[in-house]
Amino acid sequence: MEGCAEDVVSRDDAFAGTVESNAGILTEQTVLDVLAAQIPYAEQMHAVHALEAAKYAGIFVDNMSCPQVAPLTISLAQSDNASLFNIRRADANDLQNLITWKELMLRDVQDQNSPHVDCAQGPSVRVNDGAATVTLIDEGEVCALDAWHMLADTTESGISAAHPSMLNEDQAQAYNIVMWHLDQKLCGQSPPPLRMLLHGEGGTGKSRVIQTITQYFHSKAAGLLLLKAAYTGVTASLIDGKTTHTIAMITRGDDRGMSSQSKAKLQQFW
Ligand SMILES: Nc1ncnc2c1ncn2[C@@H]1O[C@H](COP(=O)(O)OP(=O)(O)OP(=O)(O)O)[C@@H](O)[C@H]1O
Incomplete structure (x- = not known):
């Protein structure tokens, strides 16, 4: 049976779902070729479009290095492509x-996955309004960081604290306000209650500030004065806090309201 093993599978034809076999016999090679050609159409088109876009953008050094691809169905003027x-x-x-x-x-x-920052880390990132800049830590700061990390080891996990010098301007402002307030309290002053709202889009560094503030409370042996709460369990765990309803002793599905015992406990606590 000469030529039987030489079934011809054209790759293009395979994409189109047709397999030519000159003898009409299915061989192992035929199956392997068909399997190799099973690239989803959407993926193939995506690759074709990506190459076409790169070609128009002039990414390839010359036309020789640009693989020949099928033209895009949407045709764009050269100037439009550039913009x-x-x-x-x-x-x-x-x-x-x-x-x-x-x-x-x-x-x-x-850093996020270790209880403290590696002191020898060199440059560190500051995040501000979505942009990032790199700052070098000088030797003095490194020494200060050493002492700071000894404290960090004894405190909480979740999102780690930043060294105060690493906070960006807005973060530092929030941190300084809370720090000032605690200092006043610890000096025996009676500052008015601090009602501060620290808000920002996701990922702008609120939790970092909270953890850095936490660190300050611990450095002043005032950890017990700090209670951290968040509305959801996930967020609470990020800052090593509790949920707001847990702190307020609110239980789910209890229509009878809070018992007088719980109320007394809550009043005593606060
Ligand atoms: N001053 C900083 N220096 C270096 N990294 C920072 C700084 N502030 C925030 N980051 C990093 O930016 C990321 C987001 O910070 P963070 O989780 O505190 O933001 P968030 O505002 O609490 O976010 P979300 O609202 O989504 O919980 C984290 O990886 C954090 O380590």
Whole structure:
């Protein structure tokens, strides 16, 4: 049976769902070829569009290095492409920035997962309005950090505290206000109750401030004066706090209201 094993499977045809076999016999190779061609159509088109976009943006050095791809169904004028993609070729600077950024991200993840910050970490990231800048820690700060980390070991996990010098301007302002208030209290003064709202979009550093404030309370041996609460269990666990309803002794599904015993306990506590 000459030629039997030489079933021809054209890749393009396989995409279209047709397999040609010159003998009409299914061989193992035929099956393997068909399986290899089972790339989802959407994925293939995505790749084609990505290549086309890169080609229009001039990412390929010359046309020789640009694989031949099927044209996009949507045709765009060259000028439109430039403004649409707003892409330029990456240079050595961009690459260096990318490497630095990756290192910083990695370090931050490590910081998040360890009870204290690694003192020898060198540059650290400051986050402000979604932008990030890099600052170098000088030797004096490193010594201060050492002492700070000894304290950090004895305190809570969840989101870790930042060294106060690492807080951005807004964070530092909030931190300083609470710090001042606690200092007043500890000096025997009676400052008016501090009613402060620290708000910001997700990821802007509120929990970090809370944890840094926590650290300050601990450094002053005033941890018992601090009670941290959040509306949801997940958020509460991030700051090593409790849920608001737990703190307020509110139980679910109890229509009879709070017992006088619980009320007394609550009043005594506060
Ligand atoms: N001053 C800072 N220096 C370095 N990293 C910071 C700083 N402030 C915040 N971050 C980092 O930014 C990320 C988000 O911070 P954080 O979780 O405190 O934000 P959040 O406002 O509490 O977010 P959410 O509202 O989603 O809970 C974290 O990875 C945190 O470590």
